């Protein structure tokens with residue numbers, strides 16, 4: 001069996017960035033992956049400015065408690081101040097440019113203004129409440145790096161630098177192939193021995209959460225011809241194909257032969273993880289195909305832990321492996337098996353220290369109720385028997401599914 005970390009590394013390594021890029025306007029960039037480094041073209045702030053509503057003055061002119069200074073000018077944000085005359089103060093507001101000659105700002109709560117004169121109640125410290133030119137970003141400095149998935153903070157940086165567009169990688173297109181005669185689309189009556197197809201919407205949502213285009217979904221019956229046709233279509237139209245089910249050892253596991261019949265090279269693994277043992281990575285016409293186990297929880301776990309790094313790489317993202325956190329296991333009985341066990345857990349912050357991780361009571365690979373409940377997957381290493389209080393690695397779904 002292939003150990004989990006090797007499988008993860010192999011899939012991550014296959015995630016090569018797209019060769020093409022496109023330039024999009026600011027309002028279309030949210031969630032997209034930056035395809036260029038962005039350097040600051042202006043200092044931020046562009047000039048020393050005030051962090052408070054108050055008065056700009058020379059600290060030395062207000063060194064004595066209760067100093068009274070004439071108010072030379074009222075200068076609002078966006079206006080250019082006069083140079084400050086000796087022994088005077090300029091009324092200003094948050095964001096107002098600091099007048100030449102001023103070396104401090106006194107907030108208005110520490111002053112009293114009356115008939116054009118301001119009384120400074122307490123002597124100010126030189127330099128206080130001044131935001132210095134370039135203290136946030138300096139011209140020439142790299143402020144965003146190629147391979148960043150753009151969220152609100154990144155868009156704020158782009159806009160603050162005056163950019164109304166940026167180059168991004170094309171959105172990854174994904175095809176999802178579900179197989180199985182027992183599967184019925186939701187919304188139809190359920191015949192005996194059938195179940196609803198839950199993997200298709202689950203995997204499509206998982207892809208979208210990572211920022212791919214809305215996936216193309218195909219379902220094929222357990223029929224060699226149908227699977228062959230669906231796979232060929234998805235492979236022709238999509239950057240990545242995920243097939244689910246029919247890749248194990250059963251007599252109707254028809255996906256692998258279909259990949260090979262289409263000329264694909266198949267690397268088949270039995271990964272030492274639970275849920276999620278049978279996984280295959282294939283290369284078909286220069287594009288990857290990943291076969292996931294059919295059990296819904298196995299498909300979910302394999303997607304989160306093994307496929308998401310591949311997708312991030314194919315999207316052109318720089319950080320493909322999210323952080324692994326630490327937590328304290330809470331379990332009524334010892335846990336662990338012969339494969340690395342990834343338990344669905346909820347995390348609760350203790351009074352201090354690491355979060356407490358409580359596994360769902362139902363950990364079967366087919367029991368998907370826990371997926372709507374879990375905060376993450378706690379890793380119990382193969383051949384370990386861990387009790388309450390053991391410190392373990394865990395992968396937060398918020399990290400691994402974004």
Ligand SMILES: Nc1nc2c(c(=O)[nH]1)N[C@H]1C(S)=C(S)[C@@H](COP(=O)(O)OP(=O)(O)OC[C@H]3O[C@@H](n4cnc5c(N)ncnc54)[C@H](O)[C@@H]3O)O[C@H]1N2
Pocket residue numbers: 178179180182183195196197198199200244245246247248249250253276277278292293294295296298365366
């Ligand atoms: N003799 C053996 N049997 C099994 C082994 C094994 O090593 N030897 N491995 C088990 C493990 S572990 C897993 S995981 C599954 C993987 O099987 P497949 O990937 O071939 O998947 P299927 O057999 O097609 O389906 C498994 C299970 O999942 C349900 N399923 C499939 N697709 C969907 C879907 N789209 N929506 C909802 N549910 C789905 C399917 O009905 C089956 O119940 O094999 C074990 N067996």
Ligand code: MOO
Pocket residue numbers: 273274275276277278293295298299365366
């Ligand atoms: O490993 Mo399977 O994925 O146990 O259900």
